[in-house]
Amino acid sequence: MNDSRYAKEWVKVLEYENQSLPQSASAEVDKILRMAVEDENSQQIIKALIHQGKYELVIDEQNDTVIFRNLNNMVEKSDDVVERAVLHSMLGELYLQYYRKEQWTIDQRTELGDYVPADMKEWTRNIFYDKVVEHLNASIAAQRELEQAEVESYAAFITMGKDSRRFYPTMYDFLTRRAIEFFSQIDADEDLSRTLAKKNIQQQSLFAPAHKYVVLTFDPQPGEYNLRSLETYRLLLSSLQTRALERSILLTELDKLDYLSRLQNVYRSEALPSLERLLEQWREREFSVEIIDKLAGLYQNEIYRIEERDS
Numbered sequence: 001m002n003d004s005r006y007a008k009e010w011v012k013v014l015e016y017e018n019q020s021l022p023q024s025a026s027a028e029v030d031k032i033l034r035m036a037v038e039d040e041n042s043q044q045i046i047k048a049l050i051h052q053g054k055y056e057l058v059i060d061e062q063n064d065t066v067i068f069r070n071l072n073n074m075v076e077k078s079d080d081v082v083e084r085a086v087l088h089s090m091l092g093e094l095y096l097q098y099y100r101k102e103q104w105t106i107d108q109r110t111e112l113g114d115y116v117p118a119d120m121k122e123w124t125r126n127i128f129y130d131k132v133v134e135h136l137n138a139s140i141a142a143q144r145e146l147e148q149a150e151v152e153s154y155a156a157f158i159t160m161g162k163d164s165r166r167f168y169p170t171m172y173d174f175l176t177r178r179a180i181e182f183f184s185q186i187d188a189d190e191d192l193s194r195t196l197a198k199k200n201i202q203q204q205s206l207f208a209p210a211h212k213y214v215v216l217t218f219d220p221q222p223g224e225y226n227l228r229s230l231e232t233y234r235l236l237l238s239s240l241q242t243r244a245l246e247r248s249i250l251l252t253e254l255d256k257l258d259y260l261s262r263l264q265n266v267y268r269s270e271a272l273p274s275l276e277r278l279l280e281q282w283r284e285r286e287f288s289v290e291i292i293d294k295l296a297g298l299y300q301n302e303i304y305r306i307e308e309r310d311s
Contacts, residue, residue: 067094
């Protein structure tokens with residue numbers, strides 16, 4: 001089966017998904033999986049298994065852990081560095097998705113320390129979080145190989161917009177950004193400001209230019225979930241600097257600034273100076289419009305706050 005035929009089949013899946021028909025979508029994915037196995041098309045097999053897992057989590061509570069066994073088995077059998085990295089990334093996402101689905105039940109369980117039950121349905125919140133961290137970290141561990149792998153070559157099982165492919169051209173970029181997305185969804189027990197204080201990291205330093213930010217030492221330890229996004233931003237910015245991808249660096253800095261808005265007090269005092277420094281640095285470049293757009297939004301929010309305060 002050629003790629004165009006696969007594309008047509010995936011269109012059907014998307015149509016069912018958009019209509020909130022997971023059972024119909026799952027049936028189509030099963031067809032694709034069987035055909036991909038016959039073709040020995042590993043990329044389509046991975047994509048099908050990932051989608052199969054998403055739908056099983058929704059429609060089959062009795063067998064909703066099977067996908068984890070299947071994907072873990074694929075990780076062990078695969079000898080392709082990039083495919084293993086993608087599988088780790090998807091496993092991290094699915095563990096988080098499963099936790100969110102069963103959050104109320106899982107959060108009632110008493111934490112078990114270092115003990116991890118063989119039955120996933122007995123896991124506690126921190127075990128799920130640790131699994132998410134384990135797989136997302138594994139997904140970006142092979143940095144050199146992933147930096148050499150172009151996103152375009154793996155279009156069969158990843159989805160990116162044209163701009164993303166242009167500014168984040170490698171699988172390392174794709175997977176680090178995915179890791180940041182899911183790390184950001186983990187709820188830490190400890191306030192980020194307290195965790196930073198224990199590391200002797202000033203909150204203001206998080207707003208530093210990329211070349212200063214990348215030398216910060218976060219060194220996240222087990223349980224320090226709220227440092228994972230910051231550390232992964234650091235890794236991505238360092239990689240982009242090494243490759244001299246200037247616009248990509250700026251876009252990542254702006255994205256990081258949005259993330260830092262959760263530090264409300266320091267964000268109000270540091271976000272504007274940070275953007276002004278970026279504008280001064282990149283004023284002569286066409287992509288400085290990205291900074292101006294952010295500044296405009298920040299100024300508008302400040303006007304709203306003043307109006308609310310004076311009303």
